[in-house]
Amino acid sequence: MRVFVCMKQVGDGEGPPTLAETSARAYLPCVSLYDLYALEEALDLREKQPGIEITALTIGPEDCDQVVRYAMARGADHAVRIWHDSINPDDPFAIGMIVALFARFLGCSLIFCGIMSEDLRSAIMPSFAAERLGWNWLNMVIDIEPAENGSGVRVIQKREKGKRVETFCGFPAVLACCHKSDGFDYVSLHRRLRMQNKPVRLYGIDDLEMETLDLTDPPMKILKSRNPKPRTKRTPIALEALSGEDLMWGMITGSGGTKDDDQISRGSPNELAGKILDLLIEEGAVDKSQLAFDNTGGREDL
Numbered sequence: 001m002r003v004f005v006c007m008k009q010v011g012d013g014e015g016p017p018t019l020a021e022t023s024a025r026a027y028l029p030c031v032s033l034y035d036l037y038a039l040e041e042a043l044d045l046r047e048k049q050p051g052i053e054i055t056a057l058t059i060g061p062e063d064c065d066q067v068v069r070y071a072m073a074r075g076a077d078h079a080v081r082i083w084h085d086s087i088n089p090d091d092p093f094a095i096g097m098i099v100a101l102f103a104r105f106l107g108c109s110l111i112f113c114g115i116m117s118e119d120l121r122s123a124i125m126p127s128f129a130a131e132r133l134g135w136n137w138l139n140m141v142i143d144i145e146p147a148e149n150g151s152g153v154r155v156i157q158k159r160e161k162g163k164r165v166e167t168f169c170g171f172p173a174v175l176a177c178c179h180k181s182d183g184f185d186y187v188s189l190h191r192r193l194r195m196q197n198k199p200v201r202l203y204g205i206d207d208l209e210m211e212t213l214d215l216t217d218p219p220m221k222i223l224k225s226r227n228p229k230p231r232t233k234r235t236p237i238a239l240e241a242l243s244g245e246d247l248m249w250g251m252i253t254g255s256g257g258t259k260d261d262d263q264i265s266r267g268s269p270n271e272l273a274g275k276i277l278d279l280l281i282e283e284g285a286v287d288k289s290q291l292a293f294d295n296t297g298g299r300e301d302l
Contacts, residue, residue: 001049001051001052001053001109001110001171002052002053002055002106002107002108002109003042003045003046003052003053003054003055003108003109003110003111003112004055004057004099004102004103004108004110004111004112005035005038005039005042005054005055005056005057005071005076005111005112005113006035006038006057006058006099006111006112006113006114006125007031007032007035007038007039007056007057007058007067007068007071008031008032008035008058008059008060008067008089008114008117009030009031009032009058009060009063009064009066009067010030010031010032010117010118010119030067031067031070032114032117032118032119033114033118034113034114034115034116034117034118034177034178035113035114035117036114037114037177037178037179038112038113038114038175038176038177039056039071039074039076039112040185041112041141041143041144041175041177042054042076042110042112043074043075043076044144045144045146045153046075048145048146049146049150053077053078054071054075054076054077054078055076055077055078055079055080055106055108056068056071056072056076056078056079056080057080057081057082057099057102058080058081058082059081059082059083059087059089059095059098059099060081060083060089061083062081062083064081064083065079065081065200068080068081068200069192069195069196069198069200070187070192070195072195072198073187073191073192073194073195074185074187078201079198079199079200079201080102080200080201080202080203081200081201081202081203082098082102082202082203082204082208083202083203083204084204084205086205087205090119090120092120092122092124092125092128093124093125093128095125096124096125096126096127096128096129096132097128097129097132098208099111099113099125099129100129100132100133101132101208102203102208103129103133103172104133105207105208105209108172109171109172109173110153110171110172110173110174110175111126111129111135111172111173111174111175112175112177113125113126113129113174113175113176113177114176114177114178115139115140115141115176115177115178123139123176126139126174126175126176127139127174127176129174130173130174133172133174135172135173135174136169136170136171136172136173136174137173137174137175137176138155138157138167138169138173138174138175138176139157139176139178140157140158140159140176140178141155141156141157141158141175141176141177141178142156142157142158142164142177142178142179143155143156144156144175147168151170151171152168152169152170152171152173153168153169153171153173153175154166154167154168154169155167155168155169155175158178158179
């Protein structure tokens with residue numbers, strides 16, 4: 001059985017490090033962390049069900065070869081890269097379309113991928129590829145076991161509040177992985193160096209019988225993206241004129257006055273309600289003649 005593992009190179013080492021670049025992974029290429037979990041799930045499934053052939057797939061320019069070579073160093077059987085100048089590697093719809101076409105072109109029964117990439121975090125590609133293929137699709141996958149009859153896999157999915165759900169998924173299918181309880185194994189530098197000269201099969205648009213128009217005009221595309229506006233923080237400044245008690249009062253209430261300021265009303269809820277009502281009457285917002293009073297002369301309601 002042929003299995004694809006989709007892997008994406010994220011970051012270039014110049015900006016802030018991604019999750020995959022942190023911790024103790026000194027020799028790990030900039031691979032999206034969720035794709036590493038997907039690779040481990042595919043390798044674990046092969047151990048439990050012999051006869052599986054794993055192909056690591058990436059879409060990007062030549063420097064992305066290091067991503068699939070790392071997958072081969074970890075245990076993948078083959079490495080494939082797809083590229084053309086018309087491909088936008090940050091367009092999840094175009095990438096999903098290419099993955100679906102390649103799965104039909106080369107033929108496979110199962111596609112593993114991360115639930116999202118660390119750079120875009122759109123989580124669109126797995127479901128879109130499954131929709132284009134007409135395959136089954138499951139996300140939030142954290143563990144996989146082969147089914148007894150060999151027609152599918154038993155999948156453990158992570159749900160809200162730590163809930164775990166076991167689902168049977170028949171072949172063919174796309175599985176989007178989000179985590180792995182036992183993490184993943186690191187590859188030694190020696191083994192990685194051995195894979196540097198291993199061939200990476202390159203496919204272009206012509207090989208997949210795909211026209212450039214299919215990529216430039218996908219059925220769905222991102223029109224615009226923008227970063228959120230920075231939120232301003234109000235930081236109290238300690239002035240010599242304010243005591244520590246008044247400074248704390250300003251931090252708690254968000255006001256600029258002091259604890260003993262006459263502009264701040266204090267009292268029980270009934271007293272505060274009376275002061276508010278007096279203010280409304282004074283400002284003309286409430287007609288005093290419309291107020292009702294109880295037997296003690298207190299105001300009852302409006």
